[in-house]
Amino acid sequence: MNARQLEIFRAIMRDGSVTAAANSLAVSQPAVSKVLHHFESQLGYQLFERISGRLVPTMEAHLLYDDADRVFREIEALKNLARTIAERKVGLLRIGASAPVTYSLLAGALLKFRAEHPQVKVHLHTLPKADVEEQLLIGEIDFALTLSTIQAPTVRSEILAPVPMMAVMRHDDPLADKTEITPHDLADRPLISYGSTTADIGPELDNVFEQSGVKRDVSIQLSSSLGAIPLVSGGLGVALVDGLVKWGNFEGLVARPFSPTVLMDISISTNSARPVTRFFRPFLKSIKDLLNDEETAQVQP
């Protein structure tokens, strides 16, 4: 059974005769006749009785017709989709991002991107960094947006912007009066932050604390900075996390710069062993534009 046989069977049922079906399909009458016979011999039963030189659908034909018609329409719809793709009218952008990026940059970047490419579908996978890396390697996503560089043989990364670490606390916290927070300020407070084994940033923070003569004693260890929100709100401590998330947007929280400055990097990574989607460069431009806009806005408030 193939698509052509279905199409021809459907046309004969609809038009009532081989000749009429041949006309509406714009082929010769013998062509239709032969395909029909072939179809019948494959099925093992007649679809039409030949009575007085005319075709009369059998019980079997009536049983098949509804489903055949529906399936054929589905095939037509699929052909349409294939054509639409060929005309570049639809596209697909598969993004892997860690939670802090999703909750900060991404909406703005997608807004800009979709303004210029409204026809592109987006698959967004918000996952822990390790999973993002895995998805990138197996090709389930076109690129990754994370807060630390992905290290793998075929992965190419570009750093988009530095992100200073910040201290996040309740608005009624004594530390909220300070304009910046040092390791000493945090010395006797329960600390909510990345673990020492968290790639890049963990050891770096340990180092900074050590140079100030303070041990970084992480009371509650995070895999994603967003997890800090309810903890800080609930009074479980002060969080030392990335400054990418707009912490001030969350009720009752304030964020203060951490001193000395410690930077994380927003980076975008592609897998060079995979085809780059045509929409990667446009998206990259969107996100860079967004970062420029924000920088400008900060310089000239």
Add this chain to the structure above:
Amino acid sequence: MNARQLEIFRAIMRDGSVTAAANSLAVSQPAVSKVLHHFESQLGYQLFERISGRLVPTMEAHLLYDDADRVFREIEALKNLARTIAERKVGLLRIGASAPVTYSLLAGALLKFRAEHPQVKVHLHTLPKADVEEQLLIGEIDFALTLSTIQAPTVRSEILAPVPMMAVMRHDDPLADKTEITPHDLADRPLISYGSTTADIGPELDNVFEQSGVKRDVSIQLSSSLGAIPLVSGGLGVALVDGLVKWGNFEGLVARPFSPTVLMDISISTNSARPVTRFFRPFLKSIKDLLNDEETAQVQP
């Protein structure tokens, strides 16, 4: 685009390589390779990038895959249906019936039939007798159940049961007190009945009235006896119609035998120019059983 191309595309996506797809489809690797290339060239875009000798799905492939998979499954389901039909596991019984038959015998007969053939689908066409005849001749129905014999060259009919004519009136009609109704009783009443030109029964009734010295003056002429229900209820007259319909079931109506007895025939007709569907005999048995049951029930109430 055809079914085979979809099947092969789907298998490559699922299995991850041309070789694996060829294995699971039980064909040679070059066969799959060639169909894929052909498919891509028809589509006008690549579905896979060839990176270090491996196939990597492109954005376009991801866009197509979900729909292609679904459509292919539908085709498989259709093939299954075709096979099931070939194995005689499903069937179809296309019945044409006039309204009085539909509203009386049919439900009971179908109930019996489906008890023994639950796998057979039924298409029921309730139509005026002339249309039933036409559908039978063009083969749109397998047989016809009507209240008068169909006369046509290739049509073979069997009479199932006689049906006496009855007079139908409101329960508060003076005639309701009688045990049977004669032409004289109806002489001065507006009559709701079949026209004189209605085959068989029209002239026969005219004849009976004439022999009683009464002219049969039809006040409202029916094509189907069921149309009499609202008319009699509304007080527009007395109906002289078939006794097949259970008139007493309709609120406020009663039926009385007409004397002298005039019989119509329930007949079942097939078109001998077509082979009979294999479910005709079983259905015939069902309806005869039903008629026997009813007869027995009447004799021994």
Add this chain to the structure above:
DNA sequence: TGCGCCCATAACCTTCGCTTATTGCCTTTG
């Protein structure tokens, strides 16, 4: 460096789907 895996190509064959030309059956019509 050699082996194994994977994809592409070549050469060849059969089947499918199409064409035009023609035949035969049946119905319609003058």
Add this chain to the structure above:
DNA sequence: CAAAGGCAATAAGCGAAGGTTATGGGCGCA
């Protein structure tokens, strides 16, 4: 009643699709 017209089937032939086996080349890995 015979001629005309409509419809399906068949014949002969052609190109493309889809299958085979054999072979070659790129890449990763021991």
